[in-house]
Amino acid sequence: MTRRLLATLSLLALAGHSGAATAAPRPNLPDQVELGRDGNGDPCSAARYWNDPGAADPFAVSYGLTCRGATASRHLGVARWVRSGQSDAIAALLTCGAAKEVAVPALGMVRARRCFDKLLGLTTVETELIRNGHLLSVSAIPIAQGPAEEALRMLAGIPVKLGERNRTVAPVIDVAALAPAPEAQAAATAANDADSALQQGLRYVRQGLHMEASRVLNDGLSRLPPDAPIGTRVELLLVAGLADSNLRFFDSAESYFAHVDQLLLANPGIPNAAVLALKRRSYAALDLLNRRKFGEAITALDQIASQRAEPGQPLLDPTLIRALNQAPARGRQAAAEAVRTPDVGSLSQLVIDAQANWARSVALLAQNKPADANAALALADRNFEVLRNEKIDQQQVRWLEARIERQRARLLLRNGDRAGAVAALDRAVLALRRADADGATGPTLAETELERAGVLARGGGDSQALLANFEDAVDSLIAADAQGAVLPPSIEQYLDLLIADAKTHPEGKSPERFFRALQAVGDPAIARQFVQLQTVVTADPHLAAKVQDVQDLEREITRIRFEIASGPAGTDTKTLDAKRQQLEAQLVETQAALEGNKAYGAVNDAPVTIAELRRALHPGEAYFKLTKVRNYDFGMLIDATGTVIYRIKNPDIEVDPVAKVVRASIDGGGDKLPHYNVGAAYALFTLVAGPATDRLLAANALVVDASGPLQTLPLGVLVTDKASVERYAASRAAAPYDYTGVDFVAKQVSLSTALSPRSLIVARNLAPSAARYPFMGFAQHEPVPVSAEVSGRMISIGSNCEVEQKAIALLTRELTPINARELDRAGAALGLSQVPELIGAAFTDTAVKQRTDLDQFQVLHFATHGLTEGQWGCAKAPPALVTSLGPDGSDAILSFDEIARLRLDANLVVLSACDTAAGVSLSQARAAGQEEAGATLEGLVRAFLAANARAVLSTYWPISNAGESEQLIADFYHAARQGTIGEALRTAQSGLMANPASSHPIFWGAFFVVGDAQKPLLTGTARAAIAAASASTLASR
Secondary structure (H helix, E strand, C coil): CHHHHHHHHHCCCCCCCCCCCCCCCCCCCCCEEEEEECCCCCEEEEEECCCCHHHCCCCCEEEEEEECCCCCCCCCEEEEEEEHHHCHHHHHHEEECCCEEEEECCCEEEEEEEEEECCCCEEEEEEEEEECCEEEEEEECHHHHHHHHHHHHHHCCCCCCCCCCCCECCCCCCHHHCCCCCCCCHHHHHHHHHHHHHHHHHHHHHHCCHHHHHHHHHHHHHHCCCCCCHHHHHHHHHHHHHHHHHCCCHHHHHHHHHHHHHHHHHCCCCCCHHHHHHHHHHHHHHHHHHCCCHHHHHHHHHCCCCCCCCCCCHHHCHHHHHHHHCCCCCHHHHHHHHCCCCCHHHHHHHHHHHHHHHHHHHHHHHCCCHHHHHHHHHHHHHHHHHHHCCCCCHHHHHHHHHHHHHHHHHHHHHCCCHHHHHHHHHHHHHHHHHCCCCHHHCHHHHHHHHHHHHHHHHCCCCHHHHHHHHHHHHHHHHHCCCCCCCCCCHHHHHHHHHHHHHHHCCCCCHHHHHHHHHHCCCCHHHHHHHHHHHHHHCCCHHHHHHHHHHHHHHHHHHHHHHHHHHCCCCCCHHHHHHHHHHHHHHHHHHHHHHHCCHHHHHCCCCCCCHHHHHHHCCCCEEEEEEEEECCEEEEEEEECCEEEEEECCCCHHHHHHHHHHHHHHHHCCCCCCCCCCHHHHHHHHHHHHHHHHHHHHHCCEEEEEECHHHCCCCHHHCECCHHHHHHHHHHCCCCCCCCCCCCEHHHHCEEEECCCHHHHHHHHHCCCCCCCEEEEEEEEECCCCCCCCCCCCEEEEECCEEEEHHHHHHHHHHCCCCCCHHHHHHHHHHCCCCCCEEEECCCEHHHHHHCCCHHHEEEEEEECCEECCCCCCCCCCCCEEECECCCCCCCCEEEHHHHHCCCCCECEEEEECCCCCCCCCHHHHHHCCCCCCCHHHHHHHHHHHHCCECEEEEECCCCCCCCHHHHHHHHHHHHCCCCEHHHHHHHHHHHHHCCHHHCCHHHHCCEEEEECCCCECCCHHHHHHHHHHHHHHHHHC
16 A cells, blocks of 8 residues: 555655565576567566565565556566475465466476466466476466466576567467366455556556546546445546646546545545645646646645755755765665665655646746746755665656756756757656656657757757657657647647748658648547547457557657667667668558458548548549647648648637637527628638638538637638628628528538548548448437436446436436437438338337347438537536437447447438427537537547448537428438439538528538548449339339
8 A cells, every 4th residue: 555655646656676685596587578479469578576475585586477458557467486485475365276287398297277366356377386496486367378388488497589579479278277266356356456547547647648547547446346445546536637637628637636525525534644635735736737827836836845944954854854864874784775675755755845846846937937946946856866866766757857857948948048958858858768668658758859859949950950850759749649648839839840841842841741740639538539439449359459569669660760860879770770670561561450440440540641641532622631739720731733731820819719709600699590700701711721722612522620710610601702791791781691692611612521631541441331221210219207217326428427317317308309200301302212210219229239230221310419528517428329218228328439339331320410409508408419519529420430330421510490401401312312422412501502591501501521421322232222212203103
């Protein structure tokens, strides 16, 4: 417990120190070795385990086994070399079934048995043998039996390929043939799982992988049994809150911290309550820093950090006391000092003080108080210098050293010392590269490299060299797979440099670099759902292993590139370059193996090149990307003739209000239809299209990949020319709702939406559906009756969010069911006399999930309500679709992770919500049809794409229930009988635009297609069936 508390207080595990020297002969082995891949395909390694209670004898050797994956920070096995007379400690940790003698090549006869390992909290296989008066024992989980046997060979002194990480090691022992272990001890397993989640979450936070930290910690919380220790729950909640605060999910972070406050208040006597309360204050201060509440943060930090004592009272200064205790010792005192274990309490205070003073310096500099910021950083230096002299694994505090050096660089730059700032950032980069292998490749390193490149760029010099520095940093960021990372200001500087360089070198590398950099930028809310979907899709361990292989190879290639570029004189760059080429070949091979997996393609956002994207475009088609990067929006347009890159000239603080004005003029009038703001729509178009305007309007089809001002507003409703503004102004008095004379973007070009460049390529590479039937519909959910017995039952919505079933039941009554006639009208427009459908009481979440024929329909139409992210008061509840409530096991919710598991083969999925309950609160109204696009749409759309839909038709806001939207849907299906999906939508929208009564964007502007809109709606057998039905209808007339 003490070790875990120290780890969480300091955001690292400080436990572990230099082992004492021994005189007995033992294996001459490195501290860390590679053991090959386990049964899931994940590489495993063994590292010295200094504090193993099963090897307390100072002459023993112990290794902890870990394997890559969700449990990468957790020991999955322990390998030990102990004297035969010291084996009781191992036996005390294992509860085992009957043993079996097995012959293993090179080892001879060994004894194998299934056990429950109390130290690991896992069911394992123990393999052991006696050799030269010593017991060699390995206890590891069954899936890692191959690497475990390799560890046993290593301990026995048998040569093995310790440096080859990717070799496959097949087990000799048949685990299935062993007698079962006694029943696992659930409480011990749960405690170990919680500790594992906490340690891994802390490591991810240290690396800057806050999204992964949030995922792991929430998983740990969801697995905690009700009777878990309060302190364990508090620790997990605190780190989860900090991870979300780092992602700028402040509402979510606040809910975690509030839960902690409730637990601490209600349980004042729990073990280490004072330490947990200190942690709570520490994390609250860091949260205030993230919120840019610098004054409040300084006040909070002043109450946490130990203050330096006055000169006349040195013994009140804990840092000074610790430094005095580190004074050189002699004789017996020196011998004792050599094996001294550091005091946990003192180490905790040192780390807390160093981090608090660093944070104070950051906050003070933000308040334009450089002198005070320097003084605070000096205190952090003082704290850290004492920590540096402690007998701990210094790798585990490199992250803190890097933070201090980055802050020093900012202060030096503020003082005009650019060279000193670069030197400080070099030290920060070096500290991170000296950290453990995972820490050295996380986004924290990439962000530091970006900051360094930005400082170098301020001094001028060779522009191409400066751009190359930035490019390397962006590559590191991409290799780190930093979903939703908060980017440093220098990324804006890099993009501006690329825009300037492209003007003078139009055929140079800048457009490609610009495109790659934009693909490295992500929205945290969208990234959160993306990670959740990746978890669903990669549930297959072999697929997950290949995905991880790609990430590992990319990181190693990036590391070698940096070593080649920045290595000292005499570095063997030839050998390094050969290694790089070998890894790149492995990367190409592994990526090719993944490309055949359709579900993975939908959740793979690896960057693509301009050439790759251009090959996916059809003749006359263009790709328009608009990305919000900190304070500005950056745009680019790619077509067959070239690429335009630019920055919107006005900052977001000026552009976003214009977008809000346009959006409010669509659906912000309450019960009254507002006048559409044609002037604002034209002003916004000129801003976002910028220098790409002419080429954008010259395209016959446009793929839009946009964020920022177009996050909740479709490009199609914007106005392309000033003449439209003047025409509407002249006619407004006579016909205020007639917009037929307005040139909307959607009137001039066929539009579709891409979630990312990679997603478009994946969709374009998919063959059309081979399903037999054209259409199936789902509609008219049945509200749960008031009399239903649903109170008290808790339903898991996902992401560690639970709500009472009665809350869902209430929502099903407040949301008016969408009439099934929408399905009939759609089917009739396709030429179908009968429509397969699941409606009313039959339309339950369980009925949808249990159907085995969903992949037999080329179009699936869901006329139901969408629930937005956070609908239930849980800040991270994922989006979902409303259904009817079925028998046991049903919850009236089809969540996006359940959608991703469906087996489809659809050309198109239609999500239609065209009725909103009157008198519903704003939050509930947003649930009724996705009032605002964003992460909710992203999650639901991606889920259907992951389930093997080529495209999804959805809406930005609740669509009209007055008939116009039904007409649009009918027109769409009728037009789609012959043309492509994109052409059919444009035809349907144009019909409403041409009618004065329906020309307002509220009636037609909400609809958008994500995915491959260039594919036909119906193909093969299904299309033939529609043609036959039409011929039959004509013949009967």
